[in-house]
Amino acid sequence: MFPKNQMGKAAMLLVLSGEGAEQDRLLKTLDESGFAVALGRVGTMDSQKIVAAVETAAKKHGIISSERYREEHALYHAIMEALMGVGRGVVSFGAQLRTVGLRFSIVRGRPYAAPDEGEWIAVAFYGTIGAPVKGWEHEALGFGINHI
Amino acid sequence: MFPKNQMGKAAMLLVLSGEGAEQDRLLKTLDESGFAVALGRVGTMDSQKIVAAVETAAKKHGIISSERYREEHALYHAIMEALMGVGRGVVSFGAQLRTVGLRFSIVRGRPYAAPDEGEWIAVAFYGTIGAPVKGWEHEALGFGINHI
Amino acid sequence: MFPKNQMGKAAMLLVLSGEGAEQDRLLKTLDESGFAVALGRVGTMDSQKIVAAVETAAKKHGIISSERYREEHALYHAIMEALMGVGRGVVSFGAQLRTVGLRFSIVRGRPYAAPDEGEWIAVAFYGTIGAPVKGWEHEALGFGINHI
Amino acid sequence: MFPKNQMGKAAMLLVLSGEGAEQDRLLKTLDESGFAVALGRVGTMDSQKIVAAVETAAKKHGIISSERYREEHALYHAIMEALMGVGRGVVSFGAQLRTVGLRFSIVRGRPYAAPDEGEWIAVAFYGTIGAPVKGWEHEALGFGINHI
Amino acid sequence: MFPKNQMGKAAMLLVLSGEGAEQDRLLKTLDESGFAVALGRVGTMDSQKIVAAVETAAKKHGIISSERYREEHALYHAIMEALMGVGRGVVSFGAQLRTVGLRFSIVRGRPYAAPDEGEWIAVAFYGTIGAPVKGWEHEALGFGINHI
Amino acid sequence: MFPKNQMGKAAMLLVLSGEGAEQDRLLKTLDESGFAVALGRVGTMDSQKIVAAVETAAKKHGIISSERYREEHALYHAIMEALMGVGRGVVSFGAQLRTVGLRFSIVRGRPYAAPDEGEWIAVAFYGTIGAPVKGWEHEALGFGINHI
Numbered sequence: 001m002f003p004k005n006q007m008g009k010a011a012m013l014l015v016l017s018g019e020g021a022e023q024d025r026l027l028k029t030l031d032e033s034g035f036a037v038a039l040g041r042v043g044t045m046d047s048q049k050i051v052a053a054v055e056t057a058a059k060k061h062g063i064i065s066s067e068r069y070r071e072e073h074a075l076y077h078a079i080m081e082a083l084m085g086v087g088r089g090v091v092s093f094g095a096q097l098r099t100v101g102l103r104f105s106i107v108r109g110r111p112y113a114a115p116d117e118g119e120w121i122a123v124a125f126y127g128t129i130g131a132p133v134k135g136w137e138h139e140a141l142g143f144g145i146n147h148i
Numbered sequence: 149m150f151p152k153n154q155m156g157k158a159a160m161l162l163v164l165s166g167e168g169a170e171q172d173r174l175l176k177t178l179d180e181s182g183f184a185v186a187l188g189r190v191g192t193m194d195s196q197k198i199v200a201a202v203e204t205a206a207k208k209h210g211i212i213s214s215e216r217y218r219e220e221h222a223l224y225h226a227i228m229e230a231l232m233g234v235g236r237g238v239v240s241f242g243a244q245l246r247t248v249g250l251r252f253s254i255v256r257g258r259p260y261a262a263p264d265e266g267e268w269i270a271v272a273f274y275g276t277i278g279a280p281v282k283g284w285e286h287e288a289l290g291f292g293i294n295h296i
Numbered sequence: 297m298f299p300k301n302q303m304g305k306a307a308m309l310l311v312l313s314g315e316g317a318e319q320d321r322l323l324k325t326l327d328e329s330g331f332a333v334a335l336g337r338v339g340t341m342d343s344q345k346i347v348a349a350v351e352t353a354a355k356k357h358g359i360i361s362s363e364r365y366r367e368e369h370a371l372y373h374a375i376m377e378a379l380m381g382v383g384r385g386v387v388s389f390g391a392q393l394r395t396v397g398l399r400f401s402i403v404r405g406r407p408y409a410a411p412d413e414g415e416w417i418a419v420a421f422y423g424t425i426g427a428p429v430k431g432w433e434h435e436a437l438g439f440g441i442n443h444i
Numbered sequence: 445m446f447p448k449n450q451m452g453k454a455a456m457l458l459v460l461s462g463e464g465a466e467q468d469r470l471l472k473t474l475d476e477s478g479f480a481v482a483l484g485r486v487g488t489m490d491s492q493k494i495v496a497a498v499e500t501a502a503k504k505h506g507i508i509s510s511e512r513y514r515e516e517h518a519l520y521h522a523i524m525e526a527l528m529g530v531g532r533g534v535v536s537f538g539a540q541l542r543t544v545g546l547r548f549s550i551v552r553g554r555p556y557a558a559p560d561e562g563e564w565i566a567v568a569f570y571g572t573i574g575a576p577v578k579g580w581e582h583e584a585l586g587f588g589i590n591h592i
Numbered sequence: 593m594f595p596k597n598q599m600g601k602a603a604m605l606l607v608l609s610g611e612g613a614e615q616d617r618l619l620k621t622l623d624e625s626g627f628a629v630a631l632g633r634v635g636t637m638d639s640q641k642i643v644a645a646v647e648t649a650a651k652k653h654g655i656i657s658s659e660r661y662r663e664e665h666a667l668y669h670a671i672m673e674a675l676m677g678v679g680r681g682v683v684s685f686g687a688q689l690r691t692v693g694l695r696f697s698i699v700r701g702r703p704y705a706a707p708d709e710g711e712w713i714a715v716a717f718y719g720t721i722g723a724p725v726k727g728w729e730h731e732a733l734g735f736g737i738n739h740i
Numbered sequence: 741m742f743p744k745n746q747m748g749k750a751a752m753l754l755v756l757s758g759e760g761a762e763q764d765r766l767l768k769t770l771d772e773s774g775f776a777v778a779l780g781r782v783g784t785m786d787s788q789k790i791v792a793a794v795e796t797a798a799k800k801h802g803i804i805s806s807e808r809y810r811e812e813h814a815l816y817h818a819i820m821e822a823l824m825g826v827g828r829g830v831v832s833f834g835a836q837l838r839t840v841g842l843r844f845s846i847v848r849g850r851p852y853a854a855p856d857e858g859e860w861i862a863v864a865f866y867g868t869i870g871a872p873v874k875g876w877e878h879e880a881l882g883f884g885i886n887h888i
Contacts, residue, residue: 712878
């Protein structure tokens with residue numbers, strides 16, 4: 001079982017590991033531990049496309065309901081917080097002439113022992129940020145978590 | 149060998165893994181791959197203590213020179229960027245009545261194949277942020293990288 | 297008479313009340329108390345359209361002179377401050393995939409008893425911010441004030 | 445009945461009206477409409493005291509549970525958003541040599557018709573911000589809302 | 593005569609030149625051109641001391657009236673804007689373990705040909721920002737201007 | 741010889757002086773003192789064009805290598821810091837309906853006596869920011885410096 005109170009760590013490990021046996025093992029453990037997971041990728045200079053990509057993946061994989069604003073609101077703020085880490089204080093990229101290539105994960109579940117603490121949703125990004133020139137980039141990552 | 153261009157991933161994996169066999173293996177691989185590493189912990193409401201803790205650990209373990217402002221300047225901006233991820237756009241905590249408990253790693257080395265790209269320094273944080281009440285906290289992480 | 301030192305409260309009440317008898321009464325009292333008022337609406341994902349809508353309304357209703365940069369400068373900073381409340385620290389919306397629907401008021405007058413304190417200008421917004429999906433939104437408001 | 449989807453407007457009207465018959469009528473209507481309300485005041489240069497004052501009032505009046513981090517987390521982010529409006533992009537005051545005197549309201553309830561959208565919590569501030577000199581201040585207000 | 597529309601340039605040249613013949617010549621020209629000027633210095637980790645130092649100098653040299661909040665409000669926002677340049681997006685220093693040593697100038701006058709555009713006030717800072725270690729610092733500067 | 745530790749002052753003086761004899765003298769002294777310099781101009785509402793203009797000028801005049809990401813990274817962060825001064829906490833302009841007209845300078849060299857402190861790069865902007873209306877603008881400036 002994956003430790004309940006480390007769902008954020010799980011979200012980050014999923015994007016760090018990339019596709020392969022390690023990620024598959026982690027996905028299996030998270031599934032057995034009651035966490036729902038969605039994964040995706042996005043490359044853009046346009047921050048609103050990142051928001052759209054994560055929200056679309058979350059709805060498509062049933063992580064959040066397509067019928068409930070409340071869940072979108074929770075996810076949206078988790079995305080914004082994670083983008084603050086990627087952009088280090090800025091949540092737009094093209095206006096600063098930067099482009100990003102990111103893997104992302106969304107994890108939903110119960111990180112606290114007390115049932116009353118309910119469900120939370122975490123978003124993690126890992127990839128690169130840089131000039132619009134191939135190879136002129138460095139690693140970037142971000143993480144956000146919210147009650148849902 | 150650890151992939152050159154994933155020193156940021158290495159820094160984050162070090163803080164996610166915590167003390168133990170996994171971290172030891174990673175430390176050994178990074179050492180063999182030519183990366184210098186320092187690890188530490190800090191718990192505080194006072195963001196300047198986080199800066200001081202990371203800088204002290206970096207000097208003590210010889211990651212940066214105690215004689216050269218240039219290196220402190222590179223590390224300082226990497227710390228600030230990583231704190232932006234922890235605080236999600238804010239780099240102070242006490243003024244917002246939040247307390248943090250963080251593990252940190254500092255990794256120095258050459259992430260690019262071209263020798264001209266020189267050395268870079270990465271800082272990663274992983275831990276919790278929350279109210280000054282035991283258990284009223286959630287995970288937080290941050291990452292910054294800079295040329296040195 | 298409306299209390300001099302509550303022109304900001306007046307600006308906010310105007311946007312909260314919406315069109316109708318209550319707003320009309322307030323407009324009459326403000327007029328009798330020597331305050332100039334303009335009202336308007338704007339719905340957009342594009343923050344520069346909000347700035348343009350407020351500035352156009354202010355000029356059209358003679359709240360600021362179309363001939364004087366000084367007055368536009370005072371109004372501009374009041375608008376920026378009010379948008380900080382709407383966006384809660386961010387003054388752009390489309391880049392974050394958010395859309396806003398806002399009523400706004402502009403009030404100009406003398407909030408201080410001492411004649412030397414001169415005229416001030418207040419801007420208030422009230423409406424909704426949310427995803428570009430009907431009904432997926434919550435209330436938002438903002439307020440700025442500046443000497444003119 | 446107070447319109448469900450205007451609980452933020454209600455929160456702001458409560459702080460704008462101040463103590464008296466108007467506020468009492470509004471409190472009664474909100475109570476009948478199923479909203480829970482707490483009111484308070486705080487004057488300080490120290491932003492963490494504002495957070496503490498609002499959280500204490502919310503717990504004391506049973507607006508949030510003292511046993512549940514989830515609820516404190518929802519309230520905390522609503523407070524931070526509301527402080528962004530007061531400080532217009534900054535959530536600390538003393539470091540900028542400003543002092544604030546604020547009334548605040550906390551409203552909890554169901555702003556959406558669909559039962560699935562659940563409970564939300566709103567925080568509103570109204571008062572003054574200025575130099576630490578009596579009368580050298582202008583009005584300020586802020587508003588935040590979050591699902592709970 | 594100093595060109596009217598370059599009072600900001602004048603403010604910056606005053607802090608760049610430091611004490612001496614060049615500064616004296618500039619002060620004389622500004623005086624003859626109808627600009628009022630105050631100069632000062634401040635070294636601290638505490639941003640509120642910078643605000644206090646500039647405001648005190650402005651009042652002592654009669655650049656702003658000690659009796660009028662309006663003028664303090666205009667100066668205060670010019671100081672905040674200038675500190676944004678010094679801190680590059682942050683207006684506090686000690687919380688980031690940085691110390692500053694700054695010369696400052698305050699210039700008041702009429703930068704526009706049209707008399708209606710009235711008086712404006714500019715603040716300029718030049719000096720160093722760095723670690724609390726002698727010599728571990730680099731240059732920093734900032735500039736703000738406002739109508740008064 | 742220009743004082744080593746004032747390369748930032750040099751960068752700012754270059755943009756303040758504008759074309760002419762004074763700038764020529766300064767350019768000559770900087771050249772003799774071992775500093776490399778590039779100058780340029782940009783007018784736009786689009787912050788990414790400012791970044792592109794400065795980077796292009798730096799490469800064209802050989803201030804940074806076109807082959808080395810490391811150097812572009814150093815310059816990029818210096819530009820971002822300088823734009824923080826121009827926008828006073830915001831690094832985009834069009835979204836706020838502002839347009840800028842800026843002269844810029846880039847200076848590269850050794851500001852510290854100790855050879856180990858190596859090369860640094862400074863960026864300075866001076867010009868105007870304002871409404872998209874001729875003459876409705878005021879002065880703005882910004883400065884950033886980084887090790888390279």
